[in-house]
Amino acid sequence: MEPNKEEQQQQQVAAQKAEFDPSEIEYVIYGGEHHLPLIMNLVDQELSEPYSIFTYRYFVYLWPNLSFLAFHRGKCVGTVVCKMGEHRTTYRGYIAMLVVINSYRGRGIATELVTRSIKVMMESGCEEVTLEAEVTNKGALALYGRLGFIRAKRLFRYYLNGVDAFRLKLLFPIPEINPVLSMIAESDEIHTHDQIPQQEGQDLQQGSG
Amino acid sequence: MDQSGAEDAAIHRHPPEHSSIPSGENSVWSDVSPLLEAACRELRDGELIHGDNFNLFAAMSALEIMDPKMDSGIVCKYYSIDEAVENGVAPVPISSDKTIDVQSTIDIMDHLLACEATWHNGHSLAQTVFSCIYLLRPDRTSSHAILHSYCRVIRATCKAVVSVVSDARTHEEEDLFTMAYGLPLHGHGDEKCLSMLNAVEETIYRQLRACKATSSKKRVSEDIEPLQHNLDLEEGFCKALLCRIRFRKHFFHVLTCMRRPQGRGLELARKHIASCMSELECILNSAEFIRLGAFGTCEDGVEDRTTASGRAPIGFDASLNSRSSAPTPPRAIKILSWEKAVQYFLKLLHDLDIVCSYSLDPSLEGVLRFVVQFQKSKPDLIARAHLQLLLVQDGKLYGRDPIFAVITKAAALPEVTKNHDIQKNEYIVQLGQLVINMLKILCTNAAWQRRKLGKILQDWRVIYVQLEIALRNEFGSVSSISDDENICVKIFKHILNWVEEQTYWIASRYLILGFELDLYSPNEYCMVYWYMYVVLIKLAEKTHLRIAVSSGTAKKKGKKKKDSPKEVAKESRIPLPVLFLQCHLCLAEGLSMMLAALRNELMVLQSPSPFNTEHERFIQHFELLQKACVPDNISYLSFKESTTYTRFSTLVMYNYFKNAQRIAKEIKSSFSDDPDRLAEVRRLEQVAEHNGVALNVICRVGALDPSLKVPDFLIPKNSNLSLSLSLSLSLHFSSRIL
Secondary structure, three states, X not given: OOOOOOOOOHXXXXXXXXOOOHHHEEEEEOOOXXXXXXXXXXXXXXXXXXXXXXXHHHHHHHOHHHOEEEEEOOEEEEEXXXXXXXXXXXXXXXXXXXXXXXXXXXXXXXHHHHHHHHHHHHHOOOOEEEEEEEOOOHHHHHHHHHOOOEEEEEEOOOXXXXXXXXXXXXXXXXXXHOHHHHHHHHHOOXXXXXXXXXXXXXXXXXXXX | OOHHHHHHHHHOOOOHHHOOXXXXXXXXXXXXXXXXXXXXXXXXXXXXXXXOOEOHHHHOOOOOOOOOOOOOOOOOOOOOHHHHHHOOOOOOOOOOOHHHHHHHHHHHHHHHHXXXXXXXXXXXXXXXXXXXHHHHOHHHHHHOHHHHHHHHHHHHHHHHHHHHHHHHOOOOOOOOOOOOOOXXXXXXOHHHHHHHHHHHHHHHHHHHHHHHHHHOOOOOOOOOOOOOOOHHHHHHHHHHHHHHHHHHHHHHHHHHHHOOHHHOOHHHHHHHHHHHHHHHHHHHHHHHHHHHOOOOOOOOOHHHOOOOOOOOOOOEOHHHHHHHHOOOOOOOOOOOOHHHHHHHHHHHHHHHHHHHOOOOOXXXXXXXXXXXXXXXXXXXXXHHHHHHHHHEEOOEEOOOEEHHHHHHHHOOOOHHHHHOHHHHOHHHHHHHHHHHHHHHHHOOOHHHHXXXXXXXXXXXXXXXXXXXXXXXXXXXXXXXXXXXXXXXXXXXXXXXXXHHHHHHHHHHHHHHHHHHOOOOOHHHHHHHHHHHHHHHHHHHHHHHHHHHHHHHHHHHHOOOOOOOHHXXXXXXXXXXXXXXXXXXXXXXXXXXXXXXXXXXXXXXXXOOOOOOOHHHHHHHHOHHHHHOOOOOOOOHHHHHHHHOOOOHHHHHHHOHHHHHHHHHHHHHHHHOOOHHHHHHHHHHHHHHHHHHHHHHHHHHHHHHOOOOOOOOOOOOOOOOOOXXXXXXXXXXXXXXXX
């Protein structure tokens, strides 16, 4: 699955940045079928991989709590689509798509969107979060780096355009072995639940879309 | 909805009146169309039919018909090759005008070269080389000798290349490469391609001689029909064809020679490689002539053209195979430009030449060094596959040296050991498998290689433990038996030490590859260099032990002769390979400590993140090493212990960089006959010197102004960061402070 390509057209972007105050951006959790066309338009516009409507539905129907949209004055300007489930021996979150339209980039919208998803994953008992990003996508790599993701692997010619990808991974602290951290986490009102929700379609291999 | 009804409908597509399928004993056919129609009416937006084996996940694999991004059928211009042929897409002859026919033939050859290079670079065979309709219908070209023989050799070459890559199985992530379903990779009679090509070459060569003779007004002894009718262009066309045909011939020879067992064809292969390269030069030089003949019909953009002439070639349609190409959505493939393709082949030939010039070093140490050095030039799949097939044949090194013999040599055991019965021990047999597996992995691309090396660390650890247990079970307590009493014990002990040494070598390679693959970010460098340092300590220790023991046995043998004080002094010195490792080790430690001091005193390279800490990043980066206990008793805690209190003052005291520089100076002379290693030591020396200077500057400036804001490290992205190169980063750092 292909993540964002924020840097791709950066030169063009500089000229046409939208004027707005960050407080004007409204973040909304996925609310139903009426959000689907908004997400699809955004992804179709910004990402090259062709996804059928079933791909979107797979994610937003099974994990509506992990998908968020960002609105500016009623216009959808960004979205994040994720999933979570068992992967081998771990319970793992996966960020499938992250898009912010060009003129709204560089203002923390993507960070806010993805942070919201990661928080839900953490609260739902995920041990780690993964995604793939093109090695040339510096914007995305920096964004995820700031959030604590490491570049765990390089995937040779992962995309059909011949570009390599990095598999990025974020490991959450394990409370038992790191009491200091879990205290910090609790003070931030982040809780981990013992109950792991049962989900369908738990194959976390690369959503095949 | 009724699930079974839907399934029946899927099987039974025809209305019953057209159906001739009779009802069987246990089945009755019935029309479900009304049911389906009703179901369709019931389905609302966003609803999906669910079944036991059809859920939302499975639905993702659905392709939307008539969506050009997904429906590979829709982008085809022709439904079949035959239809394309009937439409005159690939005429034979290409033109009734002989001159145009020759020109077009050259265009086809050039475009095929570009396609071939594009294929080698990761695209499907079907959509690159086999987008050529002439290749797809082997019999159609038989009346056109040049095109026919050329198509034959292309098919035969593709087949040879596919076979090398699939035999080597180094293509795990490059599996598109060998996919050739439904392609006529083996045309009837293609095995005779060389004799046909020779005949064509001979004819054109005569035509060239004839036209030269005519132009110099000499009498022509034979009556030879010219290649085409424009006599001014005859010589140029003959030459352009000759170099293209000769290139194919030699390239095919290279591939076959390199496959000969035990490296017996390498010398001959080198000759063909040299010929290939000179023919490629001729091909490049022919471009000027060819372009002159291309009367302004050039495609736009010189950069993108896939032929020397710049014309679009006749007889290609990439969309014909898009349905059979690969299990991916259809995608237009950008064929490499002709010039890039030539450059690609030059690089490939250069890499193959390195493989062919290899001396088949019988020592494993030498093999490993060669492979690592070879990989530095980032050779492509085909060169790597050839190297792997050379190294491992029939379970032996070069198909020649039994693996046990290689191991005993590597473990510094005496020559006689290689025939010892101990090689039948199941764990020793397994160890041999691990060695072969490691050699194969070292020939894969860096990304895959690193992952696999990380995984086999565990295997090496497990075999160590198993060998240790076997030793204890069979021979009791190791300490109670002296070496002389039992040769088996001795062999086991040597091998055990060597297994550990090799394990640490794999670990260090794993860590270094992380730099090459750009997996570490600057705020992780401190822990990476620290881990490198602890691995190198163990590696140096095991290497030292191996060399000490083997020179110890040598000493025993020749005890009577070696008594002069000079000899004793020589033996007490640290052996060269160990010094080399120590030099690396000092640098790694110095860098790790410098980065730690920077963080502790100048507050740079700290990386607070909202969801986790450095501890988690440590666990993730070194997970595979930690799982394999490489090295033992190393954890995040030990990293913190050795870096938390590091100050610049302690760094200056320990003089890591000065030590590294001193060692490098000392060992330089010993590598005077090995340019690669000499260059490496020189680089180490330089890096040590630069970082020594950097450290001094930071100490002085940092002390003067502790509130100094330090900018981030300058990281050259995508550069080939090897250990030593990345070390010099700190120099940038110091210059920016100034």
